[in-house]
Amino acid sequence: MKRENSKQLFDKAKDLLPGGVSSPVRAINPYPFYTKSADGSKLTDVDGNEYIDYCLGYGPLMLGHNHPAIKDAIRTQLNHGWLYGTPNEMEVQLAERIRNNYLSIDMVRFVSTGTEATMGAIRAARGYTGKNKIIKIEGGFHGAHDAVLVKAGSGATTQGAPDSLGVPRDFTKHTLQVPYNDIDAIVEAIHGYDGEVAAIIMEPVMGNIGPILPEEGYLEEVRKVTKENDVLLIFDEVITGFRLAMGGAQEYYDVTPDITTLGKIVGGGLPIGVIGGRRDIMQQISPAGKVYQAGTFNGHPLSLASALTTLDVLEKEKVHEKLNLKGDGMRAMLRDSINDLGLDYNVSGVGSMFKVFFGESPSNYQEALKCDKEGYFNFFHRMLDSGVFLPPSQFETNFLSAAHTDEDIDATVEAYEKNLRQ
Numbered sequence: 001m002k003r004e005n006s007k008q009l010f011d012k013a014k015d016l017l018p019g020g021v022s023s024p025v026r027a028i029n030p031y032p033f034y035t036k037s038a039d040g041s042k043l044t045d046v047d048g049n050e051y052i053d054y055c056l057g058y059g060p061l062m063l064g065h066n067h068p069a070i071k072d073a074i075r076t077q078l079n080h081g082w083l084y085g086t087p088n089e090m091e092v093q094l095a096e097r098i099r100n101n102y103l104s105i106d107m108v109r110f111v112s113t114g115t116e117a118t119m120g121a122i123r124a125a126r127g128y129t130g131k132n133k134i135i136k137i138e139g140g141f142h143g144a145h146d147a148v149l150v151k152a153g154s155g156a157t158t159q160g161a162p163d164s165l166g167v168p169r170d171f172t173k174h175t176l177q178v179p180y181n182d183i184d185a186i187v188e189a190i191h192g193y194d195g196e197v198a199a200i201i202m203e204p205v206m207g208n209i210g211p212i213l214p215e216e217g218y219l220e221e222v223r224k225v226t227k228e229n230d231v232l233l234i235f236d237e238v239i240t241g242f243r244l245a246m247g248g249a250q251e252y253y254d255v256t257p258d259i260t261t262l263g264k265i266v267g268g269g270l271p272i273g274v275i276g277g278r279r280d281i282m283q284q285i286s287p288a289g290k291v292y293q294a295g296t297f298n299g300h301p302l303s304l305a306s307a308l309t310t311l312d313v314l315e316k317e318k319v320h321e322k323l324n325l326k327g328d329g330m331r332a333m334l335r336d337s338i339n340d341l342g343l344d345y346n347v348s349g350v351g352s353m354f355k356v357f358f359g360e361s362p363s364n365y366q367e368a369l370k371c372d373k374e375g376y377f378n379f380f381h382r383m384l385d386s387g388v389f390l391p392p393s394q395f396e397t398n399f400l401s402a403a404h405t406d407e408d409i410d411a412t413v414e415a416y417e418k419n420l421r422q
């Protein structure tokens, strides 16, 4: 497969953009492919190569690329202008639609990214409780802001160390980390800092090191323990919201948090983030309350138009029912292939999220680290040469979209078999 044009672009980009890219995960050694266009389940690069896409913008494109209904919605909105700096009707409509789907949500604040959503959610939790500490799960990703850029591997009751230069230790000392699927570690952290913990923030299904699934009863236990100790529970559903079900992981697993963050899927591919929660908590947010949150692009008309149409299509076409079945089928086929090949790899996933782990199926971050990361990366390249674009890391979830056909899936499983064999 020739990628000469991509290579040339990257050579130039390295001189202009740090690492040659606009976001770190896009930097693929020795050089990434540059996309020229996208449609349905496929990307086409600047050298004319076509790839079946399981990265899907790292999650948002539940309906695939270039969905005609979303394109129409954006076009229609363009005719009415695309930034007002005033309230608009769509934010009322979308807020109502979200509330109707999420038991935990009475009110929402629209922002532009998932990062802003978790930043605002944590601030709201601290403002509401008057407490400073937060607990996060090791390996959990909540965007790129100071409070959550905490090095993995620190014990439950030690103070978090920054995972990035430029983040003062003082800014992360209130962030405690615990392993996923370990309720005792949460209890220990809460009791270790008795009366100081405002909230626990977690991805109900770990999407950024996997997917890694919650063990039976874990989320229920987290809910119980947080309630008993007056600690707010924030579900970061930026990946799982509107993906596992219309009501996200909280509907899928029937566990109700106090605050929810949404993003990715709900925007249909346009930038959006949502902070949602109980009325008494959300009323703390400015201008109703004293937790400050603001944004020039909050509730952007193009994103809202795209979001409303995305939810329409998801509902009308019963996308979750079909796509979750497709995910089950895909995982079963991959398991068969791995068994036939006699490999000790494992397939993890739920709904339309999946991943082949080059090793045991992990139940937390430390276990995930034991997988053969380099082997996976070499496999990623072989898949790319077979016309399948998987996220370029052992720790990024693969996604299915409504645009993936049975032919796509058959071709993909065939490519898996061929490239796992090597």
Ligand SMILES: *Cc1c(COP(=O)(O)O)cnc(C)c1O
Binding pocket: 112, 113, 114, 115, 116, 118, 141, 142, 143, 144, 203, 207, 208, 236, 237, 238, 239, 263, 264, 273
């Ligand atoms: C992607 C992601 C974020 C950050 O969202 P951005 O829109 O990239 O800022 C936050 N939380 C989770 C769980 C995510 O997967």
